[in-house]
Amino acid sequence: MSVYTVAHSPDADDIFMYYAIKFGWISSKNIKFENIALDIETLNEKALENFYDITAISFALYPYIKDEYALLRTAVSFGEGYGPKLIKKRGKKLKKDFKVALSGKYTTNAMLFRIAYPDAKPIYMNFLDIEKAVVDGIVDAGVLIHESILDFDSSLEVEKEIWDIWLELAKEELPLPLGGMALRRSLPLNKAIESEQMLIDAVKIANSHKKLLSQMLLERNLVRIDDKKLDIYLNLYANENSAILNEIQLKAINRLFEIGFNSGFYNCPIDVNDYLIPKEYEKLRYS
Template structure:
């Protein structure tokens, strides 16, 4: 039995999608999964260094690691009518060069934000510190992600929703690609297919047993039961089980936007960077 370390973020949807494996709900005799939870920017930087064999990443940084990682077709989070929020103190008027806190230089939300707001002064912080940075006037505004979008201080208000900015940039009503799972190309392809299948099954089992698993996770997440249900319905749902054609179109649009903004050197088609699951049937035919 081989050991595979899965690196994911500590937000509720990542924990939810992984923990069916942790609790032994998935029948598996060949691979022992272990996990580590880190903030998304640490995961992104770790992927740049090929630190983890399987890691959650921001979709926006994938083109920078495409030669070392393939994308899994499961355990992803998209926004659909919602997403990260730019918040500020109520009544505050933001100048053209306002100071803003973002959750990381390599995050999808940072990429979209910087294309829209070209003159701002950016500082990067752990996502858990952004609200307090706005409240203390260390920054003029901040982009909230993960569960923070559901419940923030009543003295704050939403200046802009990144969902609206995404629609403006995409010029099409596509789901907003936020985060997914990447797998190292050092893993043999048949083993990579098996890992993808097991992780996909874990997401499916979690989604189909949401109430049971949510109760088991209540001491591991930062939100109450009601907020957890809302959050999981947003980011860990049936659309997280298998990458759809619409989601593929959205990813291609994200990479096209980044290429046109000169963030990426190459324009990539996401289909070229998914695990070729057809190899398994061809190999043994």
Template sequence: MISVGHSPDADDLFMYYAIVFGWVDSQNVTFCNVAKDIQTLNRATLKGEYDVSAISFALYPFVAENYALLRTGVSFGDGYGPKLIKLKGKILKKSFKVALSGEHTTNAMLFSLAYPEARIVYKNFLEIEVSVLNGEVDAGVLIHESILNFDERLEVEREIWDIWNELSGGGLPLPLGGMALRRSLPLTTAIECEEILTKAVRVAVNNKRILSQMLLERGLIRVNEKELDTYLNLYANDNSITMSEKEIRAVDKLFELGYKAGFYPQQIRACDYFIPSEYNRLRFS
């Protein structure tokens, strides 16, 4: 039984639930899944709790020794992403207090690079908007579906996408969420897991309308049908099936920025940590 951790936000559910609904299966591998917020999954991966888990890309260098990086189930922003929001008309000082969704998230790392003097507190992503509205913090970074529909008393101070463009030099998508697989799994099992998860994302994308309706009917999604369609177009699409060369370059740039800023003890390259999917072909040819 392979344990899979994924977030409860719409893109992760959409990309995984083709397996739950029996549209994709395997005679050799059986999955069990649990839904947790992304920072909880990041911490769980640091502890090695799940065989496969959704993670923030910014976390990966910390777990690369024990987890391989999967090519599938990825979420990138391209012209969009998390949003730094505040009350309308509020002027932020250099040392403003901000709520972020977790210290190992990609948005937290990029925010820290752009606002080194800000005072950061970490909260569940569902609590951030309320914390800004009640004055507990001066600003907050909204992620997931929260970026689509927030209170009219709030406004966007800055897009994390713009910070990424400035830091990366532009021309690359923003790496947000990926998936990692425990290295202690047998290689043939690891390869099959990635293949099944990839099929699940492909089947989901190719049957978007049907799967979306099934998720909505079961009350698994926090947004309405129109917002779900918008959100999936952003974060669960053809680009989520398997990482492109451009997306790999973007992940490498994120790791480079983190290393140069002192977040990571060494600089790594994504392609050195993928599962060698060619193994079965070479072994059984």
């Protein structure tokens, strides 16, 4: 049996999409997963080191790791009319070079923010600390992500939705690509295909048993939010569109890569379709 490390964030959507495997609802005679939960920017940085076999990443990171990792079709999170929020103190007027807290250099929201606000001065910190940094005046503004977008201090207000920045840059209404998963190319192709299918099945089963799985996560204190916020959050970021990338989502990822390349973040243009696991191999192998 092959044992592979699977790294994901401790955020409710990632936990929800993976834990059907952790609870034994999905298993394999050929593959065993060992999971670890770390914040998304740590995972982005570890991916640059080719550290984990399978890892959650920000979509904006992927062009930097394309030679070492294939992009998986599953466990994806997109914003559709919503997403990260740039917040500030109520009534505060931001200067051109305002100081802003971002959740990490390689996150999708950070890239889009830096394109929209090239003169702002980023400070990178754990996303859990961003709201307090704005309230305490350590920074002028901050971009909230994950569960923190659902509820924040009443002294704060939204300056700009990252969704609106995305629409302005994409020039059409496409879902906002936030996070996905990648798999090391050094894994044998048949094991890579099976690993991807296990993760796809995990997301599908999680969605079809949402109430039960959510209850189990809450009872075990595996998520940071209560049942009402968990339901809202999963509807946003871990839903029926999270199981397998569709054509509109693939188009949106390519648009993100195009925006990044045109803005000087990547050294070459890429097409996401060239970097997915070639699933047709399994059919050819046994034909």
